[in-house]
Amino acid sequence: xxxxxKTAPFSGKINAVxxxxxxxxxxxxxxxxxxxxxxxxxxxxxxxxxxxxxxLAANWDAPALNEFYAGCTTMVDYAKKAETMPGADFLCLHFxxxxxxxxxxxxxxxxxxxxxxxxxxxxxxxIMGCKNIxxxxxxxxxxxxxxxxxxxxxxxxxxxxxxxxxxxxxxxYGQKVGAETADDIxxxxxxxxxxxxxxxNPENIVMNIGTAAVGYGFEYVASTLxxxxxxxxxxxxxxxxxxxxxxxxxxxxxxxxxxxxxEDEPAWGNREERAIDMEVSTAAANLTGxxxxxxxxxxxxxxxxxxxxxxxx
Amino acid sequence: MEVKELSFxxxxxxxxPEIKVVDMGVxxxxxxxxxxxxxxxxxxxxxxxxxxxxxxxxRDPEPILKRAAEQIAAGATYLDVNIGxxxxxxxxxxxxxxxxxxxxFNNVPLALDTANKKAIEAxxxxxxxxxGKPIVNSADAGSRISYIDLAAANDAICIALCSADGIAxxxxxxxxxxxxxxxxxxSLGMDATDLWFDxxxxxxxxxxxxxxxxxxxxKLFASEGLKSTGGLSNNSNGAPKTVRPIMDSALVAxxxxxxxxxxxxxxxxxxxxxxxxxxDIFKNHVLYSDSYLDL
Numbered sequence: 001x002x003x004x005x006k007t008a009p010f011s012g013k014i015n016a017v018x019x020x021x022x023x024x025x026x027x028x029x030x031x032x033x034x035x036x037x038x039x040x041x042x043x044x045x046x047x048x049x050x051x052x053x054x055x056l057a058a059n060w061d062a063p064a065l066n067e068f069y070a071g072c073t074t075m076v077d078y079a080k081k082a083e084t085m086p087g088a089d090f091l092c093l094h095f096x097x098x099x100x101x102x103x104x105x106x107x108x109x110x111x112x113x114x115x116x117x118x119x120x121x122x123x124x125x126x127i128m129g130c131k132n133i134x135x136x137x138x139x140x141x142x143x144x145x146x147x148x149x150x151x152x153x154x155x156x157x158x159x160x161x162x163x164x165x166x167x168x169x170x171x172x173y174g175q176k177v178g179a180e181t182a183d184d185i186x187x188x189x190x191x192x193x194x195x196x197x198x199x200x201n202p203e204n205i206v207m208n209i210g211t212a213a214v215g216y217g218f219e220y221v222a223s224t225l226x227x228x229x230x231x232x233x234x235x236x237x238x239x240x241x242x243x244x245x246x247x248x249x250x251x252x253x254x255x256x257x258x259x260x261x262x263e264d265e266p267a268w269g270n271r272e273e274r275a276i277d278m279e280v281s282t283a284a285a286n287l288t289g290x291x292x293x294x295x296x297x298x299x300x301x302x303x304x305x306x307x308x309x310x311x312x313x
Numbered sequence: 314m315e316v317k318e319l320s321f322x323x324x325x326x327x328x329x330p331e332i333k334v335v336d337m338g339v340x341x342x343x344x345x346x347x348x349x350x351x352x353x354x355x356x357x358x359x360x361x362x363x364x365x366x367x368x369x370x371x372r373d374p375e376p377i378l379k380r381a382a383e384q385i386a387a388g389a390t391y392l393d394v395n396i397g398x399x400x401x402x403x404x405x406x407x408x409x410x411x412x413x414x415x416x417x418f419n420n421v422p423l424a425l426d427t428a429n430k431k432a433i434e435a436x437x438x439x440x441x442x443x444x445g446k447p448i449v450n451s452a453d454a455g456s457r458i459s460y461i462d463l464a465a466a467n468d469a470i471c472i473a474l475c476s477a478d479g480i481a482x483x484x485x486x487x488x489x490x491x492x493x494x495x496x497x498x499x500s501l502g503m504d505a506t507d508l509w510f511d512x513x514x515x516x517x518x519x520x521x522x523x524x525x526x527x528x529x530x531x532k533l534f535a536s537e538g539l540k541s542t543g544g545l546s547n548n549s550n551g552a553p554k555t556v557r558p559i560m561d562s563a564l565v566a567x568x569x570x571x572x573x574x575x576x577x578x579x580x581x582x583x584x585x586x587x588x589x590x591x592x593d594i595f596k597n598h599v600l601y602s603d604s605y606l607d608l
Contacts, residue, residue: 011345011347185600186600186601186602186603189600189601189602190602190603190604193602193604193607193608194604197604231600235348235598235599235600236345236347236348237599237600239600239602239608240600
């Protein structure tokens, strides 16, 4: 008798969330199976890759990466170049310089950059802040206002600021909001409940359930991803059915495997190669765990992950 | 003179008043029949209450909608609809009640509760299954065994009371009734999980020595993979009002430990509902969050 494989799609389904507008708009989520389980049911929306563009990109120290962006000086230059990167689906503007403990760039300057980029590109835009709660709150609100109608995603609302960020970004300006928690499934669920409690439509929420570079406690991320997805699919838990976006590059590029010089670690080989390897491993681990989108930096790493996704979906 | 019996369609067209949808400020949140969470069947739409009996007689929506809204707001999964014996106008009464409740509350699933089988059949004809099959309330292993046939013929869930003539004397007898009814349902094509076995909860004041036996029966059902339900608050009949919620909550927790999957309850008993939600957390049926009691 012929072997008939038994398929097992779930009754629960991940919300499909659209980012951006026009031809370049993307949809993340929408599936009712575990990551890449296309044998159980078709996955309509393959995972997406975002290119990180930092306002401190001038400090990036990686020859091939710098070569790719050769001649770029403004955030707009970087963004236009990033749009041409094979495998790129969306852009992530990372306003690291806003940090009051760092360069403390003004909100107005950051907003002007975001606006200029939004006017110059067609890909969907995701915004990352500087991790300072107070500064991010103001920055997110102002960028969401300036980019009204662009259907951007702002990463992220956290337990400390979800009311202000959620209310301004999603309710006042109609953008998508990220819900960021630190590797804890119960906190992830609770934050989504609180955001929904502000009357934010669940279809306007994307989760960042916590990140780490591989080798740096990633097993916690892996386990959380797994459990979030099983709760969403197997238990049909509507408070965890939001798609997941994992910012990979900030972690992958800041661990010692990616930063130690060849003089310090001669046995480890080429530094940029190591950073690319860290970025590829971390992105692949996130995607196989359940992330519906990853944010990455290096063209070589992005090309590899794009191939990985294309061959599996 | 022989009066021709009207068909359900004719009754629906001529005897069932049109339903007006009224905003009661409550939306039924929906129910996934596959979910392992405990199913509460709200018991407050019952003709034993004079206001409900009068509303049923006069087809007055307001008192019925009010009690439905209160139960839904409190988190009831199903609503029981007891239309009384309804010997005369049962079918049109039930069709009206089913349409009234489902059209007003996002197709809330219902348990159809009457001795009039024609009325149950009529209710199922107009029933919307979006949030779960209708429940026939109820069959037993004695004179009401044919309610299982009714459920089977209409693809409904059936509450199956494990007694025949009077209370079963022990669990051997309860399980004999259980297996009789299970066999009957399955021979008529029902899924085993569409029979919800009722051990018959007994009153503490009078039958205190039988309580553990009832709990043991639930465990026996669960060990065979069977679902269960029952009128849990029977246990506290005659106890002071302030004590009843405490007894009901303690018993539901013990019964859920044994594997009880549903109960016919007053969902407006906050202590009871909080206990059920907490037990669903401990049983890992719902993922914990700090707001779990509000969901």
